[in-house]
Amino acid sequence: MAAVRRCRDLLRSLRPILWKEGIFTKQPIPRRSLYMIAAASGCTLAIHWFYKQGQAIVPVVHARETEKDEPPKERVTHREMRFRQFASVEYQGNIYMTPQDFLESVTEECPRPRIGRVKLAAQDVEGMLRQTPSRSRGSNKLFRNLHDKGIISYTEYLFLLCVLTKPRSGFRIAFNMFDTDGNQIVDKKEFLVLERVFSKQPDSEDGEGRKMEVLSKVIPAVETRIQDTSLMIHFFGKYGKDVLKYDDFHRFMENLQSEVIELEFLEFSKGMNTISEVDFAHILLRYTLLDRTEIDECIARVKDRIQQEKGITFQEFKKFCQFLNNLDDFSIAMKMYTYAQQPVSQDEFQRAVRVCTGFTLGKDVVNTVFQIFDSDGDGHLSSPEFISIMKDRLHRGSRSHLMHTQGNWEAFRQCIRNEMKSN
Structure with missing residues (x-):
């Protein structure tokens, strides 16, 4: 009582x-x-x-x-909770994602309905690992081709989330952090440093960055038996003797980013060569902290202001996603407008994108972005608000997921309001 x-x-x-x-x-x-x-x-x-x-x-x-x-329960981070939500298989008491689970975790809000997790036997896992292709057969369809024939550990899940948010300029830095002895190759033992670092570092918005910073300082004892996974077999071969060179690492990161981007595009294109501006707005506002009313208002502005649909191609969509991986550099370029308290025009926006990425975005893409966020219709954009919202989008359910703000009164209040509006 x-x-x-x-x-x-x-x-x-x-x-x-x-x-x-x-x-x-x-x-x-x-x-x-x-x-x-x-x-x-x-x-x-x-x-x-x-x-x-x-x-x-x-x-x-x-x-x-x-x-x-x-006894008080150990705090579960929002990333671990999300991993548990989507992980559909279990082996020897440990929970794993399949490649399909991982793709769903970064493109869907909720996992598909299922009854419990599939408990794998040793022969099931051995069969999966035998089907894992070598690096030479890697492609931007690797995860889709493996589908549910593979296992991904929690620490590898965190690593893959890092890969998705890295700009191309950061590929070399990430590789060098794994390369603890500086010989320009990464072996299996160096890769397993990941297991030690990700399991010990505290969770935060920029937690992955701090974890990567200490990779070169932590050398785990890897003599004990560690369960091979699809990623380890793909990188280091059946016997773990292969090594990873920078070109291999770069190609894997680029392929994974392209695969997730293409998967999102195909979801809305329905076999066509373009997606509509409204579809683009829906994709852009996924996983943001905007409530449903605000999202509906953004979508309504796009419908109202863009009367003639021109469509956005996959290449234009991919460029925008690559731009999002450079948000930190973009925010630096935008600071001059922030300090001067000046809104940003479409031409100024394009110039800042070109400065930090080396390419320009399609005019229709930029125009759609402005219609989404330009609430008063004056043709300008508030760059701090845009950057903040797009950082939530960039982290694909990691940074802005509701579990990230567990115990936060404002998040709880917003959640209640959203639920009430949806009924």
């Missing part, structure tokens, strides 16, 4: 705050939102709300008793 009283008192104390913040109104609250409130306040699955003359009465909460001496 102590747990029940604690939950009751907590909800009573939250009620005036929620009302003041505008989350609660005199209208009936959707049941899904109430369940979220229950979960956030430590209750289990049950809240019943009653209304009388337009006023909400104190809720009745059912909560289970917890053990007083129950």
Whole structure:
């Protein structure tokens, strides 16, 4: 009963705050939102709300008793939680993603429905690894061709997320951080430094950057048996004796980026050579912190202002995605406008893109971007807001996923509002 009283008192104390913040109104609250409130306040699955003359009465909460001496649970990071959501196979007590799981984790908001994880036997894993192609057979369809015939560990998942956000200029830096002895090749032992670094570093927005910074300083003891994965077989061969040169590393990173970009494009192109400007806006606003109302407003602006659809080709879309990987350099170029508190025109935007990437974006692409974010229609863009939103998009469900702000009141409040609007 102590747990029940604690939950009751907590909800009573939250009620005036929620009302003041505008989350609660005199209208009936959707049941899904109430369940979220229950979960956030430590209750289990049950809240019943009653209304009388337009006023909400104190809720009745059912909560289970917890053990007083129950040890505190270890904090699970948002990336680990997302990995667990999408990982569909298990082997020897460890959870793994398939290549298909990984692709879905960076292109979809939620995993496909399934009942539990598939438990693999030793012969299943051996068969998968035998089908893994060598580096010489690598392509921008590697993950799609492997589909569910492969395994990816959690630390490799983090590594692959890093690959997706690296600009081409960062490929060499990433390779050199793995190359701990500086001989311009990476062997299996050096690659396994990843296991030690990613498992020990704290999680944060720029966590991967700090993890990569210390790669050259951490040499793990790799004499113990480590389970081979599809990535290790692809890089170092069946017996782990092959080595990775920079050209191989560069090609793998470029192929993976191209594969994910192409996968997103094909989702909306439906076999055509172009996607519409509205489709482009939908892709761009994925995984951002904008709520549903704001996203709907952005999409409506594109529909209203671009009356004649011209379409965006795959090459134009790919260029824009490559530009997003250079956002840090772009933000430096934009700082002069920020300091002067000046909005940015389309020509100035294009010039900054060319300075930091060496190429220009298609005019239709830039025009669509401006229609998405130019709320007052003055033909200018607020670069800090654009950069912030695009950083969420760049990290594809990692940086801006709701789990990233666990325990954050503002994120919880926004989540409740979104759920209420969707009902």
